[in-house]
Amino acid sequence: MQLNAGHRAVGAGIKRRSSRSFYMRLSNYFLxxxxxxxxxxxxxxxxxxxxxxxxxxxxxxxxxxxxxxxxxxxxxxxxxxxxxxxxxxxxxxxxxxxxxxxxxxxxxxxxxxxxxxxxxxxxxxxxxxxxxxxxxxxxxxxxxxxxxxxxxxxxxxxxxxxxxxxxxxxxxxxxxxxxxxxxxxxxxxxxxxxxxxxxxxxxxxxxxxxxxxxxxxxxxxxxxxxxxxxxxxxxxxxxxxxxxxxxxxxxxxxxxxxxxxxxxxxxxxxxxxxxxxxxxxxxxxxxxxxxxxxxxxxxxxxxxxxxxxxxxxxxxxxxxxxxxxxxxxxxxxxxxxxxxxxxxxxxxxxxxxFHDEDGIVWPTSVAPFEVVLLNLKTADEKCSSICDKMYHDLKNAGIDVLYDDTGAGAGSKFATADLVGIPFQLIIGPRGARSGEAEIKNRSTGQRQSVALEQAVPLLQKTIEPERRDRI
RNA sequence: CGGAGUAUAGCGCAGUCUGGUAGCGUACCAUGUUCGGAACGUGGGGGUCGCAGGUUCGAAUCCUGCUACUCCGACCA
Incomplete structure (x- = not known):
C-alpha cells in the first residue's frame, strides 16, 4: 500500500470565509x-x-x-x-x-x-x-x-x-x-x-x-x-x-x-x-x-x-x-x-x-446569525421598503442575517432578538424611516447608536469583521 | 443505582384533601383597533386528566400495579 509519506503541508486546507452569507426571513424560519x-x-x-x-x-x-x-x-x-x-x-x-x-x-x-x-x-x-x-x-x-x-x-x-x-x-x-x-x-x-x-x-x-x-x-x-x-x-x-x-x-x-x-x-x-x-x-x-x-x-x-x-x-x-x-x-x-x-x-x-437576564449574548464567532434586522412596523410601506433593501445589502455584504419581517409588535421583536442573543440588532422603525436613520444595538453592551441609513451596513460590516475572529 | 418529587389543552399552572362529568393564564384561529420593549377588545377551536386494573350509581379526585420525566447523591466528555 502506497501512502503519501512526504512532509504534509501543515495548514493546508484551511477554508477562507466564503463571501456568501446565510440569510433568512423570520416569517419563513422555524424558531x-x-x-x-x-x-x-x-x-x-x-x-x-x-x-x-x-x-x-x-x-x-x-x-x-x-x-x-x-x-x-x-x-x-x-x-x-x-x-x-x-x-x-x-x-x-x-x-x-x-x-x-x-x-x-x-x-x-x-x-x-x-x-x-x-x-x-x-x-x-x-x-x-x-x-x-x-x-x-x-x-x-x-x-x-x-x-x-x-x-x-x-x-x-x-x-x-x-x-x-x-x-x-x-x-x-x-x-x-x-x-x-x-x-x-x-x-x-x-x-x-x-x-x-x-x-x-x-x-x-x-x-x-x-x-x-x-x-x-x-x-x-x-x-x-x-x-x-x-x-x-x-x-x-x-x-x-x-x-x-x-x-x-x-x-x-x-x-x-x-x-x-x-x-x-x-x-x-x-x-x-x-x-x-x-x-x-x-x-x-x-x-x-x-x-x-x-x-x-x-x-x-x-x-x-x-x-x-x-x-x-x-x-x-x-x-x-x-x-x-x-x-x-x-x-x-x-x-x-x-x-x-x-x-x-x-x-x-x-x-x-455569555448571557444576561434577557437571554443569550453570543460571541459573534459562534452566533447563529450576526445581525437581526428588526422591521418594527411591517404595515408601514416606507419602513418595509427600507428593511427589504437593508436585507439585500446585508446579504451582499456577506453578513449572516435574520430578518424579522413578521407582523409582531415592536416589544415582542425586541424580546425575541434579545432572547436568541444575536450580537447586533439593526432596528428600523417608522420614525427613523422618515428621518433617514437606523439604529444599531449591540446585544453585549446594550448600547444603541443612531446612524444614517446608508451607513448602517458598512458600519456593521466593519464592526463584525474583527469579531469573527477568523484571522486571529 | 439509593433518596425525593412530578405527570390535567402546545407551554406554565389550579382543581385531588372533602368523588358529581374540567378550569385559569399564555399560545393558537377569526376579526377590529393598535404598533419603539413580549399591545387591547370581541368571537372561536383544542384535553380518552401518563398507562392498566380495581372500588363506586358515578373517579382527574379513593386503592393497587406500571411507565415516563425532573431534582439531590454516587458516576461522568
Whole structure:
C-alpha cells in the first residue's frame, strides 16, 4: 500500500470565509421560542436553549437540535475543523456503531460497564454504539501503516457518541448522545508523541479563544503511563461540575497566533501555559497550590470541562498489535494520544459564559446569525421598503442575517432578538424611516447608536469583521 | 443505582384533601383597533386528566400495579 509519506503541508486546507452569507426571513424560519421557563430546566443554559428554540428533548439525555441550535453547533464545528487543519490533523469519519470484536481485543468490552450501549443486529452479531474510537482508529491504522516514515499521523472526526449515563442532566451539557470531535495521534516514540501532544495543546488554545472562551488547561489524571501529558480544558462557570484551582496569571497568557509554526518546536508555548498552577479538584494539592500561588492570585471556582487531551502511549497498539517498523528495522508499538472536544457541551458552556437576564449574548464567532434586522412596523410601506433593501445589502455584504419581517409588535421583536442573543440588532422603525436613520444595538453592551441609513451596513460590516475572529 | 418529587389543552399552572362529568393564564384561529420593549377588545377551536386494573350509581379526585420525566447523591466528555 502506497501512502503519501512526504512532509504534509501543515495548514493546508484551511477554508477562507466564503463571501456568501446565510440569510433568512423570520416569517419563513422555524424558531419556536418559549415565553415561559420550562419546568424541567434547572440551569440557565438549559433554560435558555429551550426558550430560544435551540433544542427539544426527545427522551432523557436525547435531544433534537432545532434550526437555531444547529447553526451554533455548525459554527463551532467549523472553527474546530479549521484549527485542527491548521495543526496538521486530518479529518475523516468513522461509524457510530462498532463491532464488539474490536473492543474484546482491547479488553474494554468487559471493562466499560453499563455506560456502553450494546446492540445486536439481525444476525445476532454484537455491536455497540461507540462511546469513543480508540479501538477503531487503531484498527484502521494497523491495517495500512507499516513504517515510521508515514508518521506522524493525526486523524480526527466529528461524530455522535453515546454513553448511557446513569443520570443525564442539564440539557446537552450532560446528555447521553453527544457530538464530539475526537482525534488520535500516531508517533514512533514518546518524544515524537509529545510533539503531537503539543500541537493539539496549541490548537485547543486557539480553538476556544476563537469562540470567545477562556478555556484553562488543567493537569488531569493520566493513569499509569502518561506522566504530565494529560490536560483538561476548563471554562470557568458557577454551574460547572468540577471544582478548579488556578493562578489568575493563566488568564493573561498570550494565545498563539494564526501563523504559529506547527511543525516547529511548540514546547516553549506549552511550558509557559503549564507553568502557572491549574488543577481540578481531583488533582489539586492544596499545599502546593498555596505555596506556588500568592493569595491574591488564587482562583478557586467551578468549571465546565470542554475538552481533554491525553497521551496514552502504547496501550491500544500493544493490545491490538499496531506495529510500525522503525529506522533500526525493528517493529515497535506505535505511540498514541487522543484529543477530544465536546461540541454539544460547548454550546451550553458558551451560554453559561455569555448571557444576561434577557437571554443569550453570543460571541459573534459562534452566533447563529450576526445581525437581526428588526422591521418594527411591517404595515408601514416606507419602513418595509427600507428593511427589504437593508436585507439585500446585508446579504451582499456577506453578513449572516435574520430578518424579522413578521407582523409582531415592536416589544415582542425586541424580546425575541434579545432572547436568541444575536450580537447586533439593526432596528428600523417608522420614525427613523422618515428621518433617514437606523439604529444599531449591540446585544453585549446594550448600547444603541443612531446612524444614517446608508451607513448602517458598512458600519456593521466593519464592526463584525474583527469579531469573527477568523484571522486571529 | 439509593433518596425525593412530578405527570390535567402546545407551554406554565389550579382543581385531588372533602368523588358529581374540567378550569385559569399564555399560545393558537377569526376579526377590529393598535404598533419603539413580549399591545387591547370581541368571537372561536383544542384535553380518552401518563398507562392498566380495581372500588363506586358515578373517579382527574379513593386503592393497587406500571411507565415516563425532573431534582439531590454516587458516576461522568
Amino acid at each position: 419556536p421560542t418559549l415565553k415561559e421557563d420550562p419546568k424541567e430546566a434547572e440551569i440557565v443554559s438549559h433554560r435558555l436553549m429551550l426558550r430560544a428554540g435551540m433544542i427539544r428533548q426527545q427522551a432523557a439525555g436525547l435531544y433534537s437540535w432545532l434550526p437555531l441550535g444547529y447553526r451554533v453547533l455548525r459554527k463551532i464545528q467549523a472553527i474546530i475543523e479549521q484549527e485542527q487543519a491548521r495543526a496538521g490533523a486530518i479529518q475523516m469519519l468513522m461509524p457510530t456503531l462498532q463491532p464488539a470484536e474490536l473492543w474484546r481485543e482491547s479488553g474494554r468490552y468487559d471493562d466499560y460497564g453499563k455506560e456502553m450501549l450494546r446492540i445486536s443486529d439481525r444476525h445476532d452479531r454484537d455491536l455497540l454504539f461507540g462511546p469513543t474510537n480508540e479501538e477503531m482508529i487503531t484498527d484502521i491504522f494497523r491495517s495500512y501503516v507499516r513504517s515510521y516514515r508515514e508518521l506522524p499521523l493525526n486523524l480526527f472526526h466529528v461524530q455522535w457518541k453515546f454513553r448511557d449515563e446513569i443520570r443525564p442532566r442539564f440539557g446537552t451539557m450532560r446528555s447521553r448522545e453527544f457530538l464530539m470531535k475526537d482525534g488520535y495521534s500516531f508517533d514512533i516514540d514518546r518524544e515524537a508523541a509529545e510533539k503531537s501532544y503539543h500541537r493539539m495543546f496549541v490548537a485547543y488554545l486557539r480553538t476556544y479563544h476563537r469562540m470567545g472562551l477562556a478555556a484553562i488547561p488543567m493537569r488531569a489524571e493520566t493513569g499509569p503511563i502518561g506522566g504530565d501529558l494529560s490536560h483538561e480544558f476548563i471554562v470557568l462557570a458557577d454551574t460547572g461540575e468540577s471544582g478548579v484551582f488556578c493562578d489568575r496569571n493563566i488568564l493573561e497568557k498570550p494565545i498563539p497566533p494564526a501563523d504559529t509554526d506547527f511543525e516547529g518546536d511548540l514546547s516553549s508555548i506549552v511550558s509557559d501555559w503549564t507553568s502557572a498552577y491549574a488543577a481540578t479538584e481531583d488533582m489539586v494539592d492544596m499545599a502546593e497550590f498555596e505555596a506556588r500561588v500568592p493569595a491574591q492570585r488564587r482562583i478557586s471556582a467551578r468549571g465546565i470541562e470542554v475538552g481533554q487531551i491525553f497521551y496514552f502511549g502504547t496501550k491500544y497498539s500493544t493490545a491490538m498489535n499496531a506495529l510500525v517498523t522503525g529506522p533500526d528495522g525493528r517493529d515497535a508499538a506505535v505511540h498514541s494520544g487522543s484529543y477530544g472536544i465536546g461540541l454539544t457541551r460547548l454550546v451550553p458552556a458558551l451560554i453559561e459564559a
